[in-house]
Amino acid sequence: MDKFPQNSSFGGASMTAFQVELDHISMTYQSPSTETEAIADVCLGITQGEFVSIVGPSGCGKSTLLDIICGLVKPTQGSVRLQRPAGYMLQRDYLLEWRTIRQNCLLGPELQKHKMKEIRPYVEHLLETYGLAEFADHYPRQLSGGMRQRAALIRTLALKPDVLLLDEPFSALDYQTRLAVVDDVWDILRKENKTVILVTHDIAEAISMSDRVVVLTARPARVKIIYQVKFSTADPPLQRRQDEKFRIYFDAIWKELDIYVSLS
């Protein structure tokens, strides 16, 4: 098992050609009553096509980190380098109820004033490939949770982002749907060869999907340790859960988180 301590050469990946680079990110929140240090000096480099998960105790600033990577929030210190816009998937699908699935999927290009003629065939192709073509003219409320999540993913992919940021995108789904949707989304992202940063509190989800798992400390978040997750084959998440290595990774990461919880 490969472990990398905090900030050692951007967490183990080679120094060359990072697609996403977090350079000494710190974030401090101001509110009338107090000042909160959310993130302290986080460095991370992610290469093209890599799937990186960020786990940490709840409230440690994982989502803030993702907001910073996306460019929605300016870090107090440090900088982020990546090709924008990055695709962002939030905790719920947030499909707009008054738009059909197709109109929802075209939201990004529409907002960026892309030429619809050029983007439409691509979105139609995505809808077709991922089994939503016959539901394209339905409204979101007519679709199941899993299908809605897939529509949200297509909406994110429509802009052809190089990098996808996923903020616990499965947390609103029930457990069975969730396992299926994780497989589904993982499969789509692999096929599209995207670089992915997933924020989650679910260790099993992180291990089953990622190439690397970044463990953050409690607030203020620092990189505690990075695990290189290696399975024998490129198995989909559900099968990875049955691999004997899965337990080992799980216990190791669990301990990293647990130690901190018991200390605080």
Added chain:
Amino acid sequence: MSASAEQSPERKTYLRKRRIHRVAVLLSQIMILLVFLLVWELAANARFIDPFITSQPSRMLATILRLHQDGSLYMHVWVTIVETFWGFILGTGGGFLCSVLLWWSRSLNEISEPYLVVLNALPKVALGPLLIVWLGNGSAAIIGMALLISIVVTIISLISGFQDVDPDKIKLLQSFGASRLQILTKVVLPSSLPTIISTLKVSVGLCLVGVIMGEFLVSQAGLGYLIVYGSQVFKLDLVMVSIVILAAMAAILYFIVSFFEKRLLRWQK
């Protein structure tokens, strides 16, 4: 949603019961009105009540016919409709623009808050005499009254609707690099549509209130004028007829807004 051919007996019973219930409700509603009118008519005929001050359905019918024949009925109804229309357009239009402005600028919203609260609590009729002095003894003052009554409520309920929009939906649009104008038009306004329509429903009623109050004060034409005039010369038939027509007008206005509601909110169904 099963086809009618393969309806189970339970479903048939259920549907029949439902239909019977709905017919019963409708019949009861009509019966109440008919019985009320009949008792009124008979009681007046038998002099249990004095038709000089309570009027009676047959006399009201005669009054409507007379007003219809000399054409003044339509003139008065038209005046009230036109005044309500302009009060509604200016009140909701102005209120809408103000609430968009207040959504756009948080500081402006904070600054205006105490003024809105006081204006909302102030009985707008108190400003009636001022309006007459400023806008003259005519339609302008009446429209001003309707505008004043509807605009503050419109602003307050619209702005709270705008601010209720899920911040994560806004975050989603920001992640696509949306401008503030795009956030307004693509998310805030569409998701506030139910609020906007319920505000219109309230506002159309309030405009009618404003117009009638204005006509009470200024009194030249319109249903409000007919009511005041009728009561002053003790023609209670005229007062009652005006009230009935007013009720019908209010109902029609409400149904017009409901119609648009159904058209615009189809995605909810």
